[in-house]
Amino acid sequence: MDPLRPSPSPASPLARGSEPVVHRPAWSSFGRRAKKTLIPLALLLVLVTARVGPSTLIVLAVGVAIVAPTLIVFVRTATVTVTADRLTYRRLGRESTVLLDGTQRGIHCRLKQGLEELEHVGVRDSSGSLVGLTEAYFAPEALADVARRVGADPTPLQRTMTGPQAAAEMPGTVTFTLRRPGVTGLLVLVATAIVVVPLVLATAA
Secondary structure (H helix, E strand, C coil): CCCCCCCCCCCCCCCCCCCCEEECCCHHHHHHHHHHHHHHHHHHHHHHHHHHCCHHHHHHHHHHHHHHHHHHHHHHHCEEEECCCEEEEEECCEEEEEECCCCCEEEEEEEEECCEEEEEEEEECCCCCEEEEECCCCCHHHHHHHHHHHCCECHHHHCEECHHHHHHHCCCCCCHHHHCHHHHHHHHHHHHHHHHHHHHHHHHC
């Protein structure tokens, strides 16, 4: 299929006037991902604590106090709504909407993200609006349902791709964080260092 052309699938199987379909993040999906990352993070914490000292635990407590409430609010309030003519993703005060007018492009694939392989659904309309959903927060069944309703191309699901490969397969359907994982990782590292280093120095003084 020509990646520059819209998906040949129907824009949406929902009939005009039918009830919207709503999906929410699943704790089970987040839990599966957390289990795969907890062990490496625990090992890293032990190594850092051994070199820096107990002050690392204070930094960890501050990080948990910031991240945990954010995740709880996200999982409890985020929604993905599919109607006959649009896909809307609401989370943490933000809203992204893609029009399902037959010109949208969509992809349903498996993306390699670090040590994990997660399903991804990306949909972009002719105005440039993009909605990206991953298995990190949404159940595979929910992703499959959304992909079917918006007409996302399911062919790439048969193989695992990197973010740049998926972006080349269906331009515009992969978010920047997945399309440029190296740059994203560097930005996260710098932001973490800006927060963590002063805390470690302050508690170690």
